[in-house]
Amino acid sequence: MGLMAGTSVYGISTVLNLKKEESEHFAEMLLAQPVSRIKLMSGYLIIAYAGSAVILLVLGASVGWGWGYSSGDMSLVSKAIVMSLTKIPSVWVIIGITSLLYGWMPRISAVLSWVLLGLFIVTEMLWEAGIVGWSAMELTPFGYAHYSIPVNELSALSLSLLVLLSITFTLVGLAGFKNRNII
Structure with a gap:
């Protein structure tokens, strides 16, 4: 969960950098040039998604290399990389939610994005403590690529649906940003 939560912080911060640019009137200067709103926001989203x-790939390779080196089994490198790559859809959903909130509710998007991430993390912690059941974890994107599920048992359908959900959230966010006034 630490990988997903930490990388989600990066994703939220990257998307919300556009809000900072907008509030400091830098976005106005860019949009006065032949740059569309879609291109402006897409630049931030590409950086967030890629x-x-x-980050997850590098972390997976680093952990895998350390794990493999210390155990003498370098096949663990590929296992750690695959495990970290399965976390990408969950993080992308968080980025998609942030872009949706920013596109439609820019004034409260930062607060809502951080609160949602906090709720997802608290749900994970409550599950770890045995206070809530797995069904609560399934209400978060983290529950579909959780470390407690062996990689070979992860549902490809669930991960694919998370990617589609993140794309949908992002497209809706882009539509909102395209049609609203600069704050």
């Missing part, structure tokens, strides 16, 4: 995938 950056989060690269």
Whole structure:
């Protein structure tokens, strides 16, 4: 969960950098040029999506290399990389939610994004403590690529649906940003 939560922080921060640019009137200057709103927001989203995938890949390779080196079994490198790559859809859903909130509710998007991530993390902690059941974890994107589920038992359908959900959230967020006033 630490990998997903930490990388989600990166994703949220990256998307919300556009809010900072907008509030400091830098976005206005960019949009006065031949740059569309979609291109402006897409630039931040590409960095958030690609950056989060690269971070998870590098972390997986690093952990795998350390694990493999210390145990003498370098086949663990590929296992750790695959495990970290399965976390990407969950993080992408968080990025998609943030873009949706920013596109439609820019003034409260930061608060809502951080509160949602906090709720997902608290749900994980409550599950770890045995206070809530697995059904509560399934209400979060983290429950579908959880470390307690062996990689070979992860549902490809669930991970694919998470990717589709993140794409949908992102497209809805882009539509909202395209049609609203700059704050």
